[in-house]
Amino acid sequence: MKHCLPFASLALSMMLASGAALADTKIGVSMSQFDDTYLTYLRESMNDKAKTYPEGVQLQFEDARADVVKQLSQVENFISQKVDAIVVNPVDTAATKKITEAAVKAGIPLVYVNRRPDDTNLPPGVATVASNDLEAGIMQMQYLADKMGGKGDIVILLGDLANNSTTNRTKGIKQVLAKYPDIKIDQEQTGIWLRDKGMTLTNDWITQGRKFDAVVSNNDEMAIGAAMALKQAGVKPGTVLIAGVDGTPDGVRAVEKGEMAISVFQDAKGQAYGSVDTVMKMINKQPVEQAVWVPFQLITQENAKDFK
Incomplete structure (x- = not known):
């Protein structure tokens, strides 16, 4: 038994270390509403992108149900949970000031995705990933x-x-x-x-x-x-x-x-991947563009097959 204890302790340590790595980075994501078709693709693509990071990235999605007050409450909950970063798809682009202030005060990186706040003069530690x-x-x-x-x-x-x-x-x-x-x-x-x-x-x-x-x-x-x-x-x-x-x-x-x-x-995938990449760079103290633009493209009957 004496010989087993060090081995068991080592195995336990390895398991704990492995578990810590899997939950290494936690990002809170508040979506304006889950039942929007486009935003569903955006959410799924964000999840796909998170899985590509070897260090393990956990996205905690919350549905604001088109409610500004609920969305602010979700962000405040993320802050109390001490998440590593926050991503927000805003319910109301004119009502993001309190979200921005809360995240900045807590020193937590914040990325707005798909919908850019009306107030484009955002402070350091806050970025946007959207299309014009x-x-x-x-x-x-x-x-x-x-x-x-x-x-x-x-x-x-x-x-x-x-x-x-x-x-x-x-x-x-x-x-x-x-x-x-x-x-x-x-x-x-x-x-x-x-x-x-x-x-x-x-x-x-x-x-x-x-x-x-x-x-x-x-x-x-x-x-x-x-x-x-x-x-x-x-x-x-x-x-x-x-x-x-x-x-x-x-x-x-x-x-x-x-x-x-x-x-x-x-490009839902482009916006999703861009938001996850941007927030991960911010977590790792790497330089980022404060406004990341994902271009639009025209779809006609002639080129529709290229967008399937």
Whole structure:
């Protein structure tokens, strides 16, 4: 027995050391909501990226359920747990000040992913990984303006009004429209990113007898909803041009089938990998860019297969 004890102690020490390595880095992640299609891909890709780190990275995901107060509480809980870093996909891009202040005061690195705070003057120890939403609006509207020959009527499906992705994508649309006085906005309403809301709004406009040549949607889900409403009303696919943003698998399929004219690819994997890489560099005291931009790409029927 005397000979067994040192061996047992050594084995126990090795197991404990191994266990410590597996849980070496803990990152708290607060997502604005789990049931958003695009954010699901983002979350899954973050998890995939974390698994590639040999030192062991544990991501603790929390669902803020589109509640600003709940999200702040989640961040405060991460801080009390003494996590190594925090990643936040903000519920409201205008309400991130308290989150930033709490993380900075605690000395915990913070990365905002996918949605950049309205306050872009962020302090040291805070970074963002996102795509420039203005570009997405410009890309989709310029394509439609060319296809429409610079004239006609459009409707705009807005995302969540508390989100600056909605503001900036729509700003990009209107920036292009400023060059085309013969393209008029007939309707502009929020479908809060949801397929069924996009379908309901489009159906309402059809029922009201409104005529429009294109639907410009802030995301793919609402765009797909619009396509479903038009199809249900007997409108031949392609008659009304529909543009989305995100390049989700459903969005890409809709473009391939001609149900949508285009989508603008927002790289969920690129944003996810970028956020995990950035926060790991911050944990390890390595230099990082405070604003990491992941570019958008246009998806058409011709190149849709490249985005599958």
